[in-house]
Amino acid sequence: MDIETSFKKYIKLFEETSSKLKNEDSExxxxxxxxxxxxxxxxxxxxxxxxxxxxxxxxxxxxxxxEFSLESRQALVDLNHFFECExxxxxxxxxxxxxxxxxxxxxxxEGINENIIICSLKEAKIKHxxxxxxxxxxxxxxxxxxxxxxxxxxxxxxxxxxxxxxxxVNKTIQLVNLTHGFGNKNIFKxxxxxVGKNAELSLIICDHTLNNSKNFTIDxxxxxxxxNGFLQYHTLQNEPNKSSVINNLFIQLERxxxxxSFVLSLHGGLIRNNLYAKLSGENSEANLYGxxxxxxxxxxxxxxxxxxxxxxxxxxELYKGILDEEAKGSFAGRIIVRPGAQKTNAYQTNKNICLxxxxxxxxxxQLEIYAxxxxxxxxxxxxxxxxxxxxxxxxxxxxxxxxxxxxMFAFVNDIxxxxxxxxxxxxxxxxxxxxxxxxxxxxSHCLLNCHTRx
Amino acid sequence: MLSIKDLHAEINGREILKGxxxxxKKGEVHAIxxxxxxxxxxxxxxxxxxxxxxxxxxxxxxxGKNLLDLSVEERAKEGIFLSFQYPVEIPGVSMINFMKTAVxxxxxxxGLPPMSSAEFLxxxxxxxxxxxxxxxxxxxxxxxxFSGGEKKRNEIFQMAMLKPKLAILDETxxxxxxxxxxxxxxxxxxxxxxxxxxxxxxxxxxxxxxxxPDFVHILYDGKIVKSGTKELxxxxxxxxxxxxxx
Numbered sequence: 001m002d003i004e005t006s007f008k009k010y011i012k013l014f015e016e017t018s019s020k021l022k023n024e025d026s027e028x029x030x031x032x033x034x035x036x037x038x039x040x041x042x043x044x045x046x047x048x049x050x051x052x053x054x055x056x057x058x059x060x061x062x063x064x065x066x067e068f069s070l071e072s073r074q075a076l077v078d079l080n081h082f083f084e085c086e087x088x089x090x091x092x093x094x095x096x097x098x099x100x101x102x103x104x105x106x107x108x109x110e111g112i113n114e115n116i117i118i119c120s121l122k123e124a125k126i127k128h129x130x131x132x133x134x135x136x137x138x139x140x141x142x143x144x145x146x147x148x149x150x151x152x153x154x155x156x157x158x159x160x161x162x163x164x165x166x167x168x169v170n171k172t173i174q175l176v177n178l179t180h181g182f183g184n185k186n187i188f189k190x191x192x193x194x195v196g197k198n199a200e201l202s203l204i205i206c207d208h209t210l211n212n213s214k215n216f217t218i219d220x221x222x223x224x225x226x227x228n229g230f231l232q233y234h235t236l237q238n239e240p241n242k243s244s245v246i247n248n249l250f251i252q253l254e255r256x257x258x259x260x261s262f263v264l265s266l267h268g269g270l271i272r273n274n275l276y277a278k279l280s281g282e283n284s285e286a287n288l289y290g291x292x293x294x295x296x297x298x299x300x301x302x303x304x305x306x307x308x309x310x311x312x313x314x315x316x317e318l319y320k321g322i323l324d325e326e327a328k329g330s331f332a333g334r335i336i337v338r339p340g341a342q343k344t345n346a347y348q349t350n351k352n353i354c355l356x357x358x359x360x361x362x363x364x365x366q367l368e369i370y371a372x373x374x375x376x377x378x379x380x381x382x383x384x385x386x387x388x389x390x391x392x393x394x395x396x397x398x399x400x401x402x403x404x405x406x407x408m409f410a411f412v413n414d415i416x417x418x419x420x421x422x423x424x425x426x427x428x429x430x431x432x433x434x435x436x437x438x439x440x441x442x443x444s445h446c447l448l449n450c451h452t453r454x
Numbered sequence: 455m456l457s458i459k460d461l462h463a464e465i466n467g468r469e470i471l472k473g474x475x476x477x478x479k480k481g482e483v484h485a486i487x488x489x490x491x492x493x494x495x496x497x498x499x500x501x502x503x504x505x506x507x508x509x510x511x512x513x514x515x516x517x518g519k520n521l522l523d524l525s526v527e528e529r530a531k532e533g534i535f536l537s538f539q540y541p542v543e544i545p546g547v548s549m550i551n552f553m554k555t556a557v558x559x560x561x562x563x564x565g566l567p568p569m570s571s572a573e574f575l576x577x578x579x580x581x582x583x584x585x586x587x588x589x590x591x592x593x594x595x596x597x598x599x600f601s602g603g604e605k606k607r608n609e610i611f612q613m614a615m616l617k618p619k620l621a622i623l624d625e626t627x628x629x630x631x632x633x634x635x636x637x638x639x640x641x642x643x644x645x646x647x648x649x650x651x652x653x654x655x656x657x658x659x660x661x662x663x664x665x666x667p668d669f670v671h672i673l674y675d676g677k678i679v680k681s682g683t684k685e686l687x688x689x690x691x692x693x694x695x696x697x698x699x700x
Contacts, residue, residue, distance in 0.1 A: 386542075386544075388542045389542050389543075389544045391504055391505075391526065391542075392538065392541070392542040392544065392596075393544070393547075393552070393556075394503075394525075394526040394527045394530065395502050395503075395526055395527075395530050395535075395536050395538075396530055396552070396556040396612060396616065397527055397530035397531045397556050397559040397560050397563070397616065398527060398552075398555050398556055398559055399525075399527045399559065400525070400526075400527065402555065402559070403527075406547050406551075406552070406555065407544070407546075407547070409546070409547075410544060410545060410546025410547040410595075411546060412546075413546040414545065414546050
C-alpha cells in the first residue's frame with residue numbers, strides 16, 4: 001500500500017468506527033477525536049518529502065496491511081505468568097498493557113499512598129473525569145503530526161497516573177506493553193501522566209512482544225509536571241526486527257519542574273521516537289537522554305523539539321547511537337527559544353559511532369533563537385571507535401573483540417551513569433552488554449525465540 | 455629473551471627503522487637514547503605490535519617465538535608491556551574494570567582461573583601502593599582527568615598489576631617533576647627481578663640515575679650507532695647528540 005492509499009484507509013476506518021466510538025465515549029473524548037480527525041485530513045501522513053520524516057522509512061511501514069480493531073482483545077491466558085520482570089533488586093509496581101489495553105487482571109498495587117491514582121485510561125475518563133479532561137490531549141493537540149492525530153483519533157486505552165501535590169510514589173511504576181496474538185496489528189496506545197506540585201514519580205515503560213507478527217504501534221505518552229515536581233521517565237524499546245514503532249513523548253514543565261528522560265532503543269525493526277518538551281514554567285529543567293543500538297537493516301530515528309517558552313530554564317539533551325552492519329539512523333534536534341525566554345540554557349549533543357561503512361547516520365541540529373540573552377550550544381559527531389584507545393586496551397592483553405566491546409559500552413555508559421535507579425541502571429547495562437555481544441537482550445521469560453537471526 | 459635482527463620498519467612509505475640489531479637477556483636493563491625523530495618510539499610501537507607500521511625486513515625473536523607473528527594482545531599476554539609515552543584517555547571505562555579484564559585475560563592465557571572480586575581488590579590495593587597511587591583513581595575512567603604525573607604512575611601501576619617479562623618504558627620520565635620521577639623509578643625498581651627485563655627509552659640521563667641500566671644504546675636515524683655501559687649515557691649528557699651526528 002502506498003501512503004495515499006493508507007491515508008484514505010485511515011479516513012474510511014474512522015468514518016466506519018466513529019458511530020461506535022461516539023456511543024462509548026464521553027462528549028469530551030469524542031470531540032477530541034473529531035478535532036484530531038479534522039487535523040489528520042489536513043496534515044495527511046508524512047512521506048519522505050516531509051522534512052520531519054525524511055529518513056524515517058514511513059513508506060516501508062505503510063506498505064504492510066495492518067488490522068485495527070476496537071474490540072477488546074484481552075488475553076485468554078494469565079499474562080501475569082508470562083511476564084515477571086527479571087530485573088534483579090528492581091522493586092517496582094508492575095502494570096501490564098495487553099495489545100494496548102490495560103490488562104484486566106493486573107495485580108492490585110499495594111502499599112501505595114491512597115491518593116495516588118493509577119488506573120486504565122478508560123477508567124480515568126469516567127471516574128476521574130475532571131482531572132482527565134483538564135490534561136488529556138492538551139499538549140498533543142498542538143502537534144501537526146499526522147501520526148499524532150491518528151493516535152488521538154483511535155486510541156482508547158492505556159495508563160493513567162496522577163500523583164497529587166506533595167506526594168512521592170514509593171516505588172517505581174513499571175508499565176509493560178505486551179504485544180501478543182496472531183496477525184499484523186495496528187496498535188494505538190495512550191498514557192497520561194500527571195505529577196502534581198512538589199510530587200515525584202519514577203516511571204519505566206518497557207515494550208515486550210510475544211509474537212512474531214509485523215506490528216505497527218503508535219504510542220503517545222503525555223506528561224505534565226506541575227510546580228517543583230520531578231518525573232523520571234524511562235522507556236526501554238527491545239522489540240523484534242519486524243516491528244515498527246512511532247513513539248511520541250510529550251512533556252510540559254511548570255515552574256521549577258524537572259524531568260529526566262531516558263529513551264533507550266536497544267532493538268527494533270523500525271523505531272521513530274518523537275519527543276516534544278515544553279518548558280513553560282520559569283526555572284524548569286529538562287534532561288533528555290537517548291541511547292540507541294542498531295544493526296542489520298534496522299532503522300532508528302530520533303526527532304526532538306525542545307521549546308523554551310519561559311525564562312531561566314535549562315535543557316540538556318544528549319543522544320548517543322551505535323550503528324552496526326547496514327543500520328540507518330537519524331537524529332534531528334530542534335531547540336526553540338521564544339522571545340520571552342531570556343537566560344535560557346540549552347545544550348544539545350548527538351554522538352554516533354558507525355561500525356561499518358554501510359551503516360549510516362544523519363544528524364541535524366536546529367536552533368531557533370528569538371531571545372538575546374541565552375546560552376545555547378549544539379554538537380554532533382559521527383565517527384568510528386578510537387584506534388589509539390583500542391591499541392592501548394589490546395596492549396594490556398585484552399583481545400580485539402573485547403576491547404571493542406569495552407569501548408562501545410563506554411561510549412553509552414556515560415548516559416547510563418545519569419540514571420538514578422541503580423538496579424535499573426545495572427540491568428540496562430547488562431542488556432546493552434548482551435546486545436553489543438550480538439545476543440538479543442530480552443528477558444529469558446520470552447517464550448518465543450523470535451529474535452534469532454534469520 | 456629478545457633478539458632483534460636487522461629490523462626495518464616504515465610508516466606511510468617512509469622508512470623509520472633502518473636495520474636495528476639488539477640482544478636483551480633475562481634480567482637485563484637496557485637504555486635506548488637518542489635525539490628526537492631517531493626512531494625510539496617507533497621501535498617501542500613495533501615491538502608492541504602497533505599495526506600502523508610495516509615491517510619490511512628483519513626478524514624479532516622473543517622467548518624463542520617469532521614476535522612479529524603475534525597479535526598485539528598475544529604479545530601482551532606473552533609478557534610484553536609498553537608504558538606509553540602518551541597514555542590514552544578512555545572515558546567511560548573505569549580503571550577497575552579495565553584492569554580486572556586485563557588481569558583475567560592474562561590469567562586465562564596462563565591457564566589460571568579468574569580472580570574473585572575480593573582477591574582482585576586486595577591485589578589492586580597492594581599494587582597501588584608500589585607507585586603511591588591515590589585510591590580514588592581506581593574508580594575513575596582510564597587516564598581521564600589524570601595529571602601528567604598521574605598518567606605515568608598509572609602506567610607503572612598497570613605494569614605492577616600485569617607483571618611483564620619485558621617492559622618497554624617509552625619516555626616514562628617526560629613530564630615528571632623530580633619527586634614524581636623518584637616515585638615512578640622506585641616503582642620500577644621494586645618490580646625488577648632477575649627474571650624480567652626492561653627497555654628504558656629516554657632523552658635524558660636523569661632517569662638512569664634511578665633506573666640503572668646494564669647497557670646503553672644510542673639510536674640515530676633508525677640505527678643503533680653506539681652501545682656501551684651506563685657511562686655512555688653520562689658521556690652523551692656531556693657531549694650532546696651532535697657528538698653522535700658527526
